[in-house]
Amino acid sequence: MRTDLTTTPDGLVTGDDGLARPAWAASDAMLREYYDTEWGMPVHDERGVFERLSLEAFQSGLSWRTILAKRPAFRAAFADFDPDVVTTFGDDDVERLMADAGIVRNRAKIRATITNAAATIALRADGGLADLVWSFRPEETPAPRTIAEVPTTSDESVALSKTLRKRGFVFVGPTTMHALMEALGIVDTHLVGSHRRGSSGVWG
Structure with a gap:
């Protein structure tokens, strides 16, 4: 069991890097990488x-x-x-x-x-x-x-x-x-407390 994860009152999970993510993206390395670098980023091609x-x-x-x-x-x-x-x-x-x-x-x-x-x-x-x-x-x-x-x-x-x-x-x-x-990235549904909120640049 991971012991370096703490859950905030709004359901976000803070990892060992101090960054808050939703639970689905917090403990699995592949999903975490996808969440941190790709999900919600604009695609126009x-x-x-x-x-x-x-x-x-x-x-x-x-x-x-x-x-x-x-x-x-x-x-x-x-x-x-x-x-x-x-x-x-x-x-x-x-x-x-x-x-x-x-x-x-x-x-x-x-x-x-x-x-x-x-x-x-x-x-x-x-x-x-x-x-x-x-x-x-x-x-x-x-x-x-x-x-x-x-x-x-x-x-x-x-x-x-x-x-x-x-x-x-x-x-x-x-x-x-x-x-x-x-x-x-057409809509931004990152949780307000997530470190990725607003990262797409589409929404201010």
């Missing part, structure tokens, strides 16, 4: 947004740690999430991916990634996936003080979900889209 959208879809019903641990294998399996390559995947590729123990072998989610690659390419004529997703940035970001105050959906994530579905995307429900918005 098409491939980066497509990767995160795809991984959030795969995460549905699973832990994020499971997906993060498998991310290198996902990148190898899906051509580093290049939409131009993924959209060419056929039935043989689906079977190849279903046999790949390094990823989450869910046929519906694999096919969804291929579908979403084609939808991503189609969006280029209208500004692209990244611009569309970022256009749903709210006027204000949440300011949760405890994990219980962190929202799992928002009016904007519902609207983004509906818009993406109209544009041919699948596995883009409001909760998944809210998680995407958090991961991309």
Whole structure:
């Protein structure tokens, strides 16, 4: 058991480095690194947004740690999430991916990634996936003080979900889209007392 962690009244955990993080990011080295360097930082390129959208879809019903641990294998399996390559995947590729123990072998989610690659390419004529997703940035970001105050959906994530579905995307429900918005820095749901609050530079 770790003895160098102390929990604050708002549920944050202070590590041996003196920095406060939510419990999910406090004790696991991989999640801690992800939280400290990547989660909530702005992503504006098409491939980066497509990767995160795809991984959030795969995460549905699973832990994020499971997906993060498998991310290198996902990148190898899906051509580093290049939409131009993924959209060419056929039935043989689906079977190849279903046999790949390094990823989450869910046929519906694999096919969804291929579908979403084609939808991503189609969006280029209208500004692209990244611009569309970022256009749903709210006027204000949440300011949760405890994990219980962190929202799992928002009016904007519902609207983004509906818009993406109209544009041919699948596995883009409001909760998944809210998680995407958090991961991309479109909203800042770092707890107010966390050392990462405001680190994205998107919100003052």
